Amino acid sequence: MKQGLIGAFLFSVCMAASAQTPWPSYIGDLPRAVSESPVAAELPPQVAALAEDSTAPAEVAQWSGIWRGWACRTAGCDVKVAIRDLSATGATVTYVGASSLQTVVDEASGRFENDELQVTLKTGAKLVMRLRKDGDMELGIWRPETQLLSMGVLSRRPPAYVRRVEWLDTPFTENGKPVRLEMVIHRPEGDGPFPTLVMNHGSTGMGNRPEWFTLTWVSPEVSAFFVARGWQVVYPQRRGRGHSDGLYDEGFETDRSRYSCRASLSLPGAEHALADLEVAMAHIRQRSDVDAKRVVIGGVSRGGILAAAYAGLHPQEEVGVINFVGGWIGTGCPDAVKVNGELFKRAAAFPQPTLWLYGEADPYYPIAHSRGNFNVFQAAGGKGTFDVLMPPKGMDGHGTYTVQRLWGSAVDSYLGSLR
Template sequence: LISMPSQSNLTSEIIPTRLEEGGRPVALELVARRPSGPGPFPTLVFNHGSTGSGTNPAVFRRTMACAPLADFFAERGWQVIFPQRRGRGKSGGLYDEGFKLDRSGYSCDPQLSLPGVDRAMEDLDAVMEHICARPDVQQEHLVIGGASRGGILAIAYAGERPSIFKAAINFNGGWLGRACPTHPEVNRKTFLRGSAFPRETLWLHGSHDQYYRIAHCRENFDAFRAAGGRGAFHALRGGHALIYRPQLWAATMADYLDAIA
């Protein structure tokens, strides 16, 4: 995901949470796109990815959202909320999702990388506590989604909090890219955390993704299904920025939303 466009229908707010660091509370930024009308609305909670290599702290502070995705859902009456996890965008706290010990970039070591997934889930717990109390949200029509690290996070979180969501959507999901020799282990282990989700999931992967080969993505999906997960896998003719090309996935997404309505 790239930075939030300055000219868009997206709005930003800062919410208090129960999270603490150093004995001080941590607030998180949420970016929202609301459809027209009074609400409450069916709502998609959509999670951002990493910052590439994790080597440039300036990138951590870019608020991440996707206007084409938000517009697609808003045109169909959905609200979309993009949470910014700790240390990202205008959110407080330290961005600490699986760095090397010297914080020079993301780590390939599963013992350092996988705890980053747990930290991201803690952030999502704080976000969902807020969202589940919002009067503009139809609580019976909550969907979780995400791209890249946000995509794998969406699947894993749905499996660990299976009663909250009607569906889960994964665009080009993975925690580590193929530059890490450990990426098959880390990604599969994380996706398997989602296999307990009892509803249908949607996996949309670009066949030309530079971080995740399509064969690797299919293997993750097959392992997810073998462990009891439910869903459909679609290989589309795009790259890692697939989310910004709704012409490639709009029909599939529309059918999915109709099926879960």
């Protein structure tokens, strides 16, 4: 019942100290993407217009100039870095990181070491950057030496996709007020119509951190993949999630202390979510920038099972379903087989093949449980493929949707098969 990664704004990974910076094994899988921060990082005026330094030593000249990008989970931090006054041993670095929680502006001298540019910030954290072969830059912030606080990707190239935020009117009212839903859209340049993936978010861990409810969820990894192939990706935020209006009411205990394990409370929460998705899909299908004959519905964790169930209830609206690590409540709940099986049975009415992508060592939906759900789905008449993904070192199976190389070929084949 958890989307294990979506709630974290800053995250930590502890690794053993070594002479090299302890980058996580999956750093190279992070895509060039667009920041989702509602607050823009603004460089100080004296460096905001900095150009690449033609006088810098040749071996370090590629570091100079203004770098823009993202950090934090789901690209929740906007980052800008200016690098100037380069020498063979170091450079002056101005760093700005902005998010809904805070804005940090820092400037310090950095040193080149082990093909990295390392900077100690005023907070005591270490900012480390290294260049990729394609010219982009990986960024990590550690404190102390081996605790990774945040990471992301910076670039001097144009953004990977166009980002828009829109507001969707709904028939819902709460406390006498109309409810609107937030939708984030990632798309190629142009007006379309585009083949469109509607990507649905999961939950927020145990449901006991209300501050996480207000974090808008997207997947820069999924967006970068689909937009590079000419697709548009739409992320509807259900009631009470992100900046959407309304009460987040997707299966809590009666005191709202956490998500409920009981089917009698959890399944009505799924119905609540499906009602939101019905409103979003009705709007999305009639948009002029959407190719209504090429709409795929997908999601992660709760979003994955929700997408599958919705497609079964509306079998003529989509041409495909992509379910990343889907389930409504995890196997720590006694009712997990009942709840997840009931929702996946609904999915079986969708007439086309579906794609199920699950990771080994998923703490919420182990492979044996998820295969059981797939068997229930097939026994009810559903069609699909069940793929098992091996997460990279340092990541559990619930996070495999963030690693394109694990699922990219399967998704390419699946998209190519759609009619």
